[in-house]
Amino acid sequence: MxxxxxxxxxxAPGVYEFKDENWKILYIGKAKNLQKRIAQYFxxxxxxxxxxxxxxxxxxxxxxxxxxxxxxxxxxxxxxYKPFYNTLLKWGNGYTYIKITPEACPQVLTTRMKKDxxxxxxxxxxxxxxxxxxxxxxxxxxKFRTCPRSQFRxxxxxxxxxxxxCKGRCTNKKDDETTSEASPDRKQLFISFFxxxxxxxxxxxxxQIHLAVQQEHFEWAAKLRDIYMHIAQMVEKQxxxxxxxxxxxxxxxRDIGAWHVFVLLRFYEGRLIDVVRDKVSMDDGDxxxxxxxxxxxxxVKFEETxxxxxxxxxxxxxxxxxxxxxxxxxxxxxxxxxxxxDSYVVVSSFEGENLNNELLKTLQERYGLKHFPYWMxxxxxxxxxxxxxxxxxxxxxxxxxxxxGYRRYKILxxxxxxxxxxxxxxxxxxxxxxTNGPDIFILDGGKxxxxxxxxxxxxxxxxxxxxxxxxxxxxxxxxxxxSRIGSSSKRWTGDIVGEKVYRFDQYGEIIExxxxxxxxxxxxxxxxDEAHRFSNAYRxxxxxxxxxxx
Numbered sequence: 004m005x006x007x008x009x010x011x012x013x014x015a016p017g018v019y020e021f022k023d024e025n026w027k028i029l030y031i032g033k034a035k036n037l038q039k040r041i042a043q044y045f046x047x048x049x050x051x052x053x054x055x056x057x058x059x060x061x062x063x064x065x066x067x068x069x070x071x072x073x074x075x076x077x078x079x080x081x082x083x084y085k086p087f088y089n090t091l092l093k094w095g096n097g098y099t100y101i102k103i104t105p106e107a108c109p110q111v112l113t114t115r116m117k118k119d120x121x122x123x124x125x126x127x128x129x130x131x132x133x134x135x136x137x138x139x140x141x142x143x144x145x146k147f148r149t150c151p152r153s154q155f156r157x158x159x160x161x162x163x164x165x166x167x168x169c170k171g172r173c174t175n176k177k178d179d180e181t182t183s184e185a186s187p188d189r190k191q192l193f194i195s196f197f198x199x200x201x202x203x204x205x206x207x208x209x210x211q212i213h214l215a216v217q218q219e220h221f222e223w224a225a226k227l228r229d230i231y232m233h234i235a236q237m238v239e240k241q242x243x244x245x246x247x248x249x250x251x252x253x254x255x256x257r258d259i260g261a262w263h264v265f266v267l268l269r270f271y272e273g274r275l276i277d278v279v280r281d282k283v284s285m286d287d288g289d290x291x292x293x294x295x296x297x298x299x300x301x302x303v304k305f306e307e308t309x310x311x312x313x314x315x316x317x318x319x320x321x322x323x324x325x326x327x328x329x330x331x332x333x334x335x336x337x338x339x340x341x342x343x344x345d346s347y348v349v350v351s352s353f354e355g356e357n358l359n360n361e362l363l364k365t366l367q368e369r370y371g372l373k374h375f376p377y378w379m380x381x382x383x384x385x386x387x388x389x390x391x392x393x394x395x396x397x398x399x400x401x402x403x404x405x406x407x408g409y410r411r412y413k414i415l416x417x418x419x420x421x422x423x424x425x426x427x428x429x430x431x432x433x434x435x436x437x438t439n440g441p442d443i444f445i446l447d448g449g450k451x452x453x454x455x456x457x458x459x460x461x462x463x464x465x466x467x468x469x470x471x472x473x474x475x476x477x478x479x480x481x482x483x484x485x486s487r488i489g490s491s492s493k494r495w496t497g498d499i500v501g502e503k504v505y506r507f508d509q510y511g512e513i514i515e516x517x518x519x520x521x522x523x524x525x526x527x528x529x530x531x532d533e534a535h536r537f538s539n540a541y542r543x544x545x546x547x548x549x550x551x552x553x
Contacts (some may be wrong), residue, residue: 009038009041009042009045011039011403011404012037012038012041012042012064012349013038013064013066013139013346013349014036014037014038014039015036015037015066015067016033016034016035016037016066016067016072017033017034017037017064017065017066017067017342017346018032018033018064018065018072018073018076018077018080019031019032019033019034019037019040019062019063019064019065020039020062020063020064020065020080020090021052021056021059021061021062021410022057022059022061022062022063023058023059023060023119024060024062026061026421028084028086029055029058029059029086029087029088029188030052030055030059030086030087030088030089030527031073031077031080031081031084031086031089031348033070033076033077034073035070036154037064038068041062041064044056052088054088055088063350064346064348064349064350065278065342065343065346066342066343066345066346067243067339067342068338068342069135072243072354075243075274075275076243076275076278077533079243079274079276079277080276080277080278082276083276083277087125094148094331097142099113099114099115099131099389100113100114100124100125100136101113101122101124101125101134101206102114102122102124102125102136102242103123103124103125104122104125104152105120105121105122106152108148108155108172108173108309109147110148110149110150110152110155111138111142111146111147111149112149112153113131113134113135113138117248117272117273119248120131137230140226140227140230141196141204142168142536143167143168144207144208144211145167146167146168146169146170146202147384148169148172148173149163149168149169149194149245150163150169150173151211154173157172158171158173158174159174160172160173160174164177180505189466205231208227208230209231209480210232211227212224212227212228212231217229218293230313241551242276243339245270245273245274245328245329245332245335245336247273247328247329248272248273248330249270249272249328249332250270250271250272251270252267252268252269252270252301252303252305253267253268253270253316253336253340254266254268254294254297254305254316254333255340256290256294256318257344257521257522258290258359258521259284259358259359259361259362259365259522259523260358260361260362260364261284261286261347262282262283262284262285262347262358262361263283263284263285263289263290263293264280264281264282264344264358265279265280265281265282265283265293266279266340266343266344266345266347267279267280267297268336268339268340268343275339278343279345279525280343282351282358292317310405331338333392341351344522345522345525345529348362348402348522349403353463357369357401357511359401359402359403359526360402362402362522362523362526363376363377363401363402363523363526364374365521365523365528366523366524366527367438369516369519369523370475370504370506370516372442372443372473373442373473374442374473375442376402376442376443377400377442378398378399378400378441378442378443379399379400379441379442379443379444379445379527379530380396380397380398380399380408380431380441380443380444380445380530381396381397381444381445381446381447381468381477381527381530381531381533381534382394382395382396382397382412382424382427382431382444382445382446382447382534383447383531383534383535383537383538384393384420384424384447384538384541385538385539385541386544387546391542391545391546391549392412392413392414392415392418392423392542393411393412393413393522393538393539393545394411394412394414394423394424394427394538394541395409395410395411395412395534395535395536395537395538395539395540395541396408396409396410396411396412396427396431396534396537397409397442397530397531397533397534397537398410399526399529399530402526404529404530404533409537411537411538411541412426412427412430413428413541413545414426418478421451421455424446424452424455425455425458425459427501428455428456428459429459431444432470432472432498436472437466437471438470438471439471440470440472440473441473442471442472442473443472443473443475444472444473444474444475445475445476445477445527445530445531445534446474446475446476446477447476447477447531447534447535448478449476449478449505450476450478450505450513452476453474453475453476453505453506453507453513454513456474457507471508474506474507475504475505475506476504476505476506477502477503477504477505477518477528477531478502478503478504478505478515479502479526490507501517501518501520502517502518503516503517503518504516504517504518534543
């Protein structure tokens with residue numbers, strides 16, 4: 004059994020693969036929390052897949068958005084590779100789709116066959132029983148049609164109408180197959196609901212719950228309440244399944260240190276069926292050379308496409324002009340690429356050639372850091388109207404989050420942001436940590452945060468000369484005001500003010516450097532996001548304690 008530092012595995016949903024010494028996949032699994040799930044295999048006295056673990060030499064992980072995405076990707080990869088130790092999901096279709104027929108008054112039903120017949124297919128889901136139950140509940144709210152076309156054309160009312168499950172559109176001449184007044188709205192409401200726009204249905208659910216309580220139908224009100232409480236989970240968004248039944252491939256190449264790193268995604272009829280990740284030394288050639296090799300190996304020609312955030316190369320099936328991804332699909336593909344690149348960098352930390360080292364070297368050269376940023380920390384403030392002032396400190400070592408280094412700072416009421424930041428710095432950097440502190444200390448803010456640091460350094464006098472840590476500040480700029488974080492502001496252009504890094508130069512003056520938004524800068528952003536999350540969580544804990552005590 005090989006050794007693995009489980010603390011550095013991401014505590015996020017995803018798919019994991021155990022591989023042997025020849026890189027052959029032995030087992031594929033999915034997890035809501037990759038760190039906890041993989042730790043179960045290595046726990047003392049564990050009996051989980053011990054025969055498989057005896058042959059395993061490597062574990063690979065793919066981080067995704069949610070557990071639903073992990074489930075879909077696991078299913079597709081198992082069907083693609085058929086690992087020896089996977090006994091389930093190898094054959095057959097494990098998906099159940101919601102199908103909305105293309106008529107003006109559409110039929111809504113469940114199916115396991117996804118065809119290119121003009122119908123709208125939503126989700127899929129693995130638990131068909133729960134899906135059918137949900138459709139039955141929604142049917143009583145939206146009253147959509149479920150009868151087949153042959154029955155609908157007869158124009159005769161069936162039992163559904165008398166049980167208030169249908170509005171009897173088959174007898175309404177306006178609601179035929181060519182014209183409709185009300186049906187398209189219901190159809191779009193149903194489609195938008197399963198794509199994440201739950202507000203109209205939630206509003207209707209609240210009205211129905213209130214009505215059921217008034218009429219003392221408490222059992223029905225309880226069922227509606229359960230649907231309302233779990234509605235977010237029912238419609239969770241995922242990108243492993245595209246909206247269109249596209250067959251093709253996506254490839255993106257990024258330079259990380261001395262390596263060209265690429266991620267290749269293969270889609271078949273809209274499903275992600277394979278993920279290929281690898282790295283090639285820059286000494287062998289440039290990105291164009293690498294792309295030419297991929298095209299020669301696959302006998303294809305990639306075309307460049309783009310979204311607001313990233314550019315990647317897309318290959319559509321040659322015999323289909325319809326195989327062009329929608330804007331929503333492009334955004335979903337971009338999100339998948341982000342997760343797969345990040346998780347590949349993490350996995351490389353378990354191998355001899357650590358990509359995180361390359362990223363840290365890039366940070367040191369780009370921002371003129373006097374020390375190699377092996378140990379980085381970031382602080383952020385969270386408060387509510389000046390009360391419950393909380394600071395959270397996140398920590399990263401070798402480019403990986405170090406949860407043991409996280410800290411929380413509670414500030415008494417009455418201090419402004421300047422005074423509270425000065426207190427946090429004073430408490431963090433005692434006389435013992437001046438020479439043994441982090442290499443980089445990041446402040447979530449702008450120039451004024453570094454101004455506070457400058458005043459603190461001046462107050463230290465001769466002690467400041469022994470300080471090991473370099474202070475920098477991350478500033479969002481107009482990106483914060485325009486709510487462009489994560490979209491077009493992630494590109495530094497002449498007409499958009501992006502995020503910046505502030506630091507001291509050799510004369511003690513504050514200078515600014517724009518963020519590049521490559522894999523190296525994403526380490527800084529990831530650390531800042533963790534500090535923001537941690538400080539907000541601590542503020543909520545303080546508020547809960549105060550309200551509980553009162």
